[in-house]
Amino acid sequence: MAMERDCDIAIIGAGVLGTCLAHWISSLYSARVCLIDASGDVASHTTSRNTGVIHRPFYLDPVKKGTFARAASLSYPMWMKFARDFSLPWEQVGTVEVALSDRDLDVISSYSEYAESNGMSREEYEVLDTHGLQAIEGGSVKALGAFFSKTDTSVDYGLMTRAICGTLSGVSTVLGRSVVRIVEGEGYNLTLSDGSTLRARTVFNCAGANSLRIAHSMGLARDLSVFFFRGGDYWRLRQDALPSIRHNIYSVPRFLKFPFLDPHFIVRYSGVRELGGPNAALVAGPYVYSGFSESPLQALSWLFERPVLTRLSLLTNLEFLGMVRSEWESSTSPPEGMVRRLSSFIPSLKASMISGPGISGVRGLCGEQERFRA
Numbered sequence: 442m443a444m445e446r447d448c449d450i451a452i453i454g455a456g457v458l459g460t461c462l463a464h465w466i467s468s469l470y471s472a473r474v475c476l477i478d479a480s481g482d483v484a485s486h487t488t489s490r491n492t493g494v495i496h497r498p499f500y501l502d503p504v505k506k507g508t509f510a511r512a513a514s515l516s517y518p519m520w521m522k523f524a525r526d527f528s529l530p531w532e533q534v535g536t537v538e539v540a541l542s543d544r545d546l547d548v549i550s551s552y553s554e555y556a557e558s559n560g561m562s563r564e565e566y567e568v569l570d571t572h573g574l575q576a577i578e579g580g581s582v583k584a585l586g587a588f589f590s591k592t593d594t595s596v597d598y599g600l601m602t603r604a605i606c607g608t609l610s611g612v613s614t615v616l617g618r619s620v621v622r623i624v625e626g627e628g629y630n631l632t633l634s635d636g637s638t639l640r641a642r643t644v645f646n647c648a649g650a651n652s653l654r655i656a657h658s659m660g661l662a663r664d665l666s667v668f669f670f671r672g673g674d675y676w677r678l679r680q681d682a683l684p685s686i687r688h689n690i691y692s693v694p695r696f697l698k699f700p701f702l703d704p705h706f707i708v709r710y711s712g713v714r715e716l717g718g719p720n721a722a723l724v725a726g727p728y729v730y731s732g733f734s735e736s737p738l739q740a741l742s743w744l745f746e747r748p749v750l751t752r753l754s755l756l757t758n759l760e761f762l763g764m765v766r767s768e769w770e771s772s773t774s775p776p777e778g779m780v781r782r783l784s785s786f787i788p789s790l791k792a793s794m795i796s797g798p799g800i801s802g803v804r805g806l807c808g809e810q811e812r813f814r815a
């Protein structure tokens with residue numbers, strides 16, 4: 442039955458972001474908070490489909506990325522305590538970031554400074570030469586040197602978010618209903634997919650990859666477009682393969698502005714080891730975890746989604762189409778391409794060591810129309 446309710450604050454999206462926000466607001470203020478998610482459970486999208494690493498801020502330039510670095514520093518002990526209090530997985534597997542060129546060695550030498558400025562203690566990290574790398578990875582990883590962040594931690598963000606949701610008090614949670622319309626008047630009137638309505642004084646849009654669509658539906662951020670890419674295809678390694686590799690292995694990013702966009706080797710908290718990472722397989726929506734779209738209708742509405750000009754200019758750009766085609770091939774074929782890229786620092790890695798696919802995630806690339814035209 443359609444129902445109406447009032448609240449002070451409506452939060453759209455019960456991923457890690459919306460759920461943590463609900464936690465903080467309800468702990469600090471006496472406000473009526475309503476947390477809404479389209480799925481039947483919290484944390485059912487990106488929050489449960491990521492690499493699961495709590496990264497320490499050694500790679501963040503404290504001047505250019507100071508806010509991120511501070512957030513990472515402050516939140517780490519809170520996550521640790523929370524994991525301990527609620528008996529949730531917390532494995533300090535550590536991350537080794539390897540240098541494959543002289544330019545990478547320069548990058549790594551700046552990491553010690555960043556780590557110290559961002560509040561990491563001296564015991565948390567080490568700069569390794571080739572012997573040091575050999576000592577910790579048993580010769581399976583080859584590079585000119587590496588930065589070893591010992592306290593990077595493997596967790597399950599989905600489990601953590603569900604546990605946080607379980608602690609919320611004074612927050613009403615509405616699951617299995619999406620926000621389909623928001624009208625601004627005296628506050629905001631939200632219409633949910635079952636026809637019920639909700640009035641809120643303030644709305645937080647924490648809808649992850651879907652947030653821009655929500656903003657567009659309210660006439661906001663019209664100059665921004667979003668494209669979705671299956672930005673995380675992971676492959677599981679056989680348990681008996683490369684037993685000496687026990688840490689996450691990343692290479693120094695090719696594009697420093699976009700860390701974690703190069704393929705990597707990860708150790709999940711469960712001990713399962715996977716390789717993979719981003720590719721640029723274009724998909725039609727934020728939750729398309731296989732194929733190009735969930736339905737022909739979705740593919741069609743993707744094509745004509747506003748701003749249409751951005752779509753058309755991209756779809757007539759031969760360079761873009763070539764990149765999409767080759768990424769699609771590497772996304773749908775067995776993981777030889779990923780293995781080839783990782784073998785520049787794990788030379789004995791073979792496609793035959795893969796036991797099957799891991800979890801896939803989707804990344805949204807958002808920007809002004811000009812960015813995509815360029």
Ligand SMILES: Cc1cc2nc3c(=O)[nH]c(=O)nc-3n(C[C@H](O)[C@H](O)[C@H](O)COP(=O)(O)OP(=O)(O)OC[C@H]3O[C@@H](n4cnc5c(N)ncnc54)[C@H](O)[C@@H]3O)c2cc1C
Pocket residue numbers: 453454455456457458459477478479480483484485486487488489490491492493494495496618619620621647648649650651652655672673674801802803804
């Ligand atoms: C492949 C991959 C690997 C990553 N690895 C890491 C990592 O190792 N470490 C790290 O810190 N970060 C990592 N990230 C980033 C991290 O996962 C995200 O930043 C984080 O999960 C985003 O959380 P969120 O709550 O914003 O989004 P989400 O978890 O996607 O939550 C958004 C929620 O909004 C809901 N929603 C959407 N539209 C509506 C609507 N209209 N009405 C109601 N509800 C709606 C959805 O159902 C969803 O539950 C990774 C990301 C990807 C893609």
